[in-house]
Amino acid sequence: MGVIKDHPELAVFLCLGAGYLVGKLRVGPITLGGICGTLIVSLLLGAWTKVQVDGDVKTVFFAIFIFALGYMAGPQFFANLNRKSLRFFALCGIELVCVVGIAYGLAKGFDLDVGTASGILAGAATESAVVGTATEAIGKLDGLTAEQITTYQGHVATAYTVCYLFGLVTIVIYTSQLMPMMLRINLRDASRELWERMRGGSGGLEADEREALPGMVGRTFLVTQADGRTVRDLESSLGNRITVEAVKRGSQVLTPPPPDFELTLSDLVLAVGRRANIIEAGRIIGPETPAVPGLDTPLATTQVSLTDTSVSGKSLDGLQKEHPEFATSGVYVTEVLRGDQMLPANPDTVVQRGDVLTLVGARSGLGRLVAKIGSVVKNDATDFIYLGAGIAVGSLIGQIVVKLGDVPLSLGTGGGCLISGLLFGWFRSRSQTFGAFPPQAATTLKDMGLAVFIACTGLVSGPQAWPLLKEYGALLPVAGVAMVLVPATLSLVIGRRFLRIEPPLLIGAIAGQQCSTPAITSVTQVAQSSVPMLGYTITYALSNFLLPLTGPLLVGILGA
Incomplete structure (x- = not known):
């Protein structure tokens, strides 16, 4: 003892x-x-x-707790301030x-x-x-x-x-x-x-579950039906819903092939897109083949925060039609994250400013598109400058005393840090290019x-x-x-x-x-x-x- x-x-x-x-x-x-x-x-x-434990220890740790609580709830709190x-x-x-x-x-x-x-x-x-x-x-x-x-x-x-x-x-x-x-x-x-x-x-997936049939797929096909068609023509016939990422002819591999490249019998084509569109592409191109060595191309994945106010309230389908770079660069939306909620990346899903889209595609195409719709999310390490400033501001807010008649009311460090956490978390969610505070942290x-x-x-x-x-x-x-x-x-x-x-x-x-x-x-x-x-x-x-x-x-x- x-x-x-x-x-x-x-x-x-x-x-x-x-x-x-x-x-x-x-x-x-x-x-x-x-x-x-x-x-x-x-x-x-x-x-x-x-x-006996020093009282300042309680104050410090409570300030950290209440700021983190507000920071995590801030985006959702302000998003819910609406008539609905x-x-x-x-x-x-x-x-x-x-x-x-x-x-x-x-x-x-x-x-x-x-x-x-x-x-x-x-x-x-x-x-x-x-x-x-x-x-x-x-x-x-x-x-x-x-x-x-x-x-x-x-x-x-x-x-x-x-x-x-x-x-x-x-x-x-x-x-x-x-x-x-x-x-x-x-x-x-x-x-x-x-x-x-x-x-x-049906309902969403649990944390340890993954889709058995992912929406985004890549498949290789043997050209039998698309003989004589150009890459541009093939993609256009499918509404630019798929992208021809590579073509193998003999020992030659084109990654990516030029839009005017003409396909011929026995070419092997790597097409990328949503599963339903890829199945349709198979009917136009020819039979699917097993993975072909050398006929693969890496696709980059990046998370983008929608910062452009013009995209708010638009469906993913409308967003893709407004920005042809999705089709021409072969970029696809695979996930939509709003706060801590995962939304389905369906064509009719409506996005809001601050939503985070997971984009998959060629690295060059991703770079051009990101610059038009938002900013790359930076959430790899805690921004202690932002964290420290938020808690300091909260402590100052907590020192304000307002008298309601004879009753002195003060938020204290806890209430002040809660309010600053809500505001700092919401402000961060608008662009997510600063003030990183990873969810696990x-x-x-x-x-x-x-x-x-x-x-x-x-x-x-x-x-x-x-x-x-x-x-x-x-x-x-x-x-x-x-x-x-x-x-x-x-x-x-x-x-x-x-x-x-x-x-x-x-x-x-x-x-x-x-x-x-x-x-x-x-x-x-x-x-x-x-x-x-x-x-x-x-x-x-x-x-x-x-x-x-x-x-x-x-x-x-x-x-x-």
């Missing part, structure tokens, strides 16, 4: 390792998750060892009003201190970021001694832990099991039917920042945990369940009867307004479809921004 107390860094990483191990424990469809596991372990270890998403925004409004109102009511009705009320809000809303913003706001309250601040901050962590456990179980069971029964639907069938209406096809820093912050909070709060549980032991579980059921039920009724949101999207959106990843995971497992994710992403992005701000709001109101 003495070693741990003398070396707080050992205690922090011990909490991380043991906490994530505890978080893997599964009861039916429910797992605690690494963050909740870390908090439980750190509270127990803190109560036992009374280890207004009905989903109403669900987030219901969530915010309910959780703040219930937490305030409980504080007044049961004479709860500001820390316990904030912890109930954070835990029942299953939003870990509120722990940080509320804890920071308590530290800035006027008229509190250092001992009171430490006690109230400890109450935040303890109340959060208990309410989170009950809130998590409630939202998972309510969304995945009870809501489909209340709506009188089979979630699996309803999701499949909705997807067929929206897309006319962003996810690692986000998870690491929150885990270390939670571990530090739990270690410091451990000694205050047991007295709080003895005083409010029965209230906390009831509050955790009630603060999930009330906004979720209101959202279910209003979303279906008045907003007319389709049931699979509505259930996903309710999981998103609660920022509950375990809930949407359980819902998609029951649905055997990713359709509920379409509703989840909209409310999740907005709630991820708004819920952390409720911490300073509640603290400011109660503290006044």
